[in-house]
Amino acid sequence: MRTFGxxxxxxxxxxxxxxxxxxxxxxxxxxxxxxxxALGRTAENRAARRLATGxxxxxxxxxxxxxxxxxxxxxPVLGVxxxxxxxxxxxxxLNTSAFLxxxxxxxxxxxxRGQWEAADALGLDYVARMRRVVLPQAWKIALPxxxxxxxxxxxGTSLAAIIxxxxxxxxxxxxxxxxxxxxxxxxxxxxxxFVLCWPLSLWAGRIEKRRALALAR
Amino acid sequence: xxxxxxxxxxFAAWPLLAKGTWITVQLSLSATLIxxxxxxxxxxxKTWGPRPLRWVIQAYIELIRNTPFLVQLFFxxxxxxxxxxxxxPYAAALxxxxxxxxxxxxEIIRAGIESIPKGQIEAGLALSxxxxxxxxxxxxxxxxxxxxxxLTSQFILLMLSSAVVSVISADDLTSVAANLQSQTxxxxxxxxxxxxxxxxxxxxxxxxxxxxxxxxxxxxxxR
Numbered sequence: 277m278r279t280f281g282x283x284x285x286x287x288x289x290x291x292x293x294x295x296x297x298x299x300x301x302x303x304x305x306x307x308x309x310x311x312x313x314a315l316g317r318t319a320e321n322r323a324a325r326r327l328a329t330g331x332x333x334x335x336x337x338x339x340x341x342x343x344x345x346x347x348x349x350x351x352p353v354l355g356v357x358x359x360x361x362x363x364x365x366x367x368x369x370l371n372t373s374a375f376l377x378x379x380x381x382x383x384x385x386x387x388x389r390g391q392w393e394a395a396d397a398l399g400l401d402y403v404a405r406m407r408r409v410v411l412p413q414a415w416k417i418a419l420p421x422x423x424x425x426x427x428x429x430x431x432g433t434s435l436a437a438i439i440x441x442x443x444x445x446x447x448x449x450x451x452x453x454x455x456x457x458x459x460x461x462x463x464x465x466x467x468x469x470f471v472l473c474w475p476l477s478l479w480a481g482r483i484e485k486r487r488a489l490a491l492a493r
Numbered sequence: 494x495x496x497x498x499x500x501x502x503x504f505a506a507w508p509l510l511a512k513g514t515w516i517t518v519q520l521s522l523s524a525t526l527i528x529x530x531x532x533x534x535x536x537x538x539k540t541w542g543p544r545p546l547r548w549v550i551q552a553y554i555e556l557i558r559n560t561p562f563l564v565q566l567f568f569x570x571x572x573x574x575x576x577x578x579x580x581x582p583y584a585a586a587l588x589x590x591x592x593x594x595x596x597x598x599x600e601i602i603r604a605g606i607e608s609i610p611k612g613q614i615e616a617g618l619a620l621s622x623x624x625x626x627x628x629x630x631x632x633x634x635x636x637x638x639x640x641x642x643x644l645t646s647q648f649i650l651l652m653l654s655s656a657v658v659s660v661i662s663a664d665d666l667t668s669v670a671a672n673l674q675s676q677t678x679x680x681x682x683x684x685x686x687x688x689x690x691x692x693x694x695x696x697x698x699x700x701x702x703x704x705x706x707x708x709x710x711x712x713x714x715x716r
Contacts, residue, residue, distance in 0.1 A: 431559075432561075456575075
């Protein structure tokens with residue numbers, strides 16, 4: 277056993293870049309997937325709606341940890357060996373797609389029906405109607421909950437530690453096993469997440485309030 | 494690539510899986526009840542309490558909401574025993590869960606209280622209802638009605654994130670799965686079955702809560 281010192285803190289802080297990288301992958305991939313899910317959920321095609329609904333129910337109704345395990349232990353069954361890094365990336369992208377898809381569905385549906393009809397009456401096709409009329413308005417509604425959801429994504433990356441990917445939480449476990457100073461170690465780990473998440477929470481709260489004020493006017 | 498799925502070992506262990514399922518449900522329900530008690534106190538404190546109390550409650554909510562549940566669990570399980578507080582994995586899991594739920598539920602309950610227009614409370618008092626009647630009939634029931642969907646989805650989120658407590662072997666459903674995996678090496682099959690159990694739990698509870706909402710919390714429809 278050795279004492280807990282600056283190099284240990286530095287080891288945990290340096291691991292934050294993996295937490296940030298994984299969060300960015302999950303968020304960017306999840307945003308693309310989420311847009312597809314949200315469009316599927318609001319589509320006129322019944323099969324697309326069913327598929328998107330099933331996808332959302334499956335990922336919102338099961339633990340993120342199980343999704344991670346299924347990708348990690350399931351990929352070798354399909355003949356692909358995956359690293360914890362890939363498994364975590366894939367599972368988080370799928371999970372984020374489902375949650376953002378459901379959030380954005382609500383935002384798309386919140387755009388007044390008259391806007392859709394007006395776009396239709398002007399002879400805009402589906403792509404133009406979505407791109408020029410519906411999505412820009414849905415975006416304004418979607419911004420606060422989307423920023424809020426980024427906090428959930430960052431926190432979700434901590435589960436990658438369980439399959440052995442060395443991000444902040446796993447780095448904390450490693451240092452704790454070496455120094456046995458859990459109080460300090462997990463305080464540092466918690467503080468790093470707090471520093472990453474709190475500004476986003478504050479930002480989400482602020483734009484939410486601004487939007488509420490704008491609506492009340 | 495060919496893989497023989499073998500579910501026999503998994504289904505043979507059904508008594509263990511059933512016990513794990515029960516512990517997951519039990520943990521989630523008790524954490525929700527205790528967490529709600531904390532949340533009601535914190536909602537009161539944040540709205541009407543003295544300033545230092547408000548500050549402490551705000552710090553608690555922000556800390557919990559901006560750190561991962563897994564780290565909170567490690568903190569309760571590893572860090573607190575280091576300062577002399579020893580407890581079982583089950584107890585640490587339960588505490589981590591209700592502390593977590595308490596923070597989220599506080600905001601939900603506050604939103605519920607704020608959804609009651611002040612005029613309605615004044616109207617109740619003007620009709621000479623007693624304060625406890627005003628609280629029960631004018632504040633509690635409509636507020637509960639407004640927050641019930643948010644509370645129940647928070648419960649389901651908590652139940653699903655409780656899979657994480659398996660890392661400290663709290664005997665829950667995922668812990669059972671991890672033990673089975675080390676005995677049978679059928680990890681994929683085990684996690685498929687266990688994921689199915691979680692999905693069934695989530696769907697069953699959300700159906701149950703919808704039924705409760707419909708029967709107990711809707712106003713009689715008089716036309």
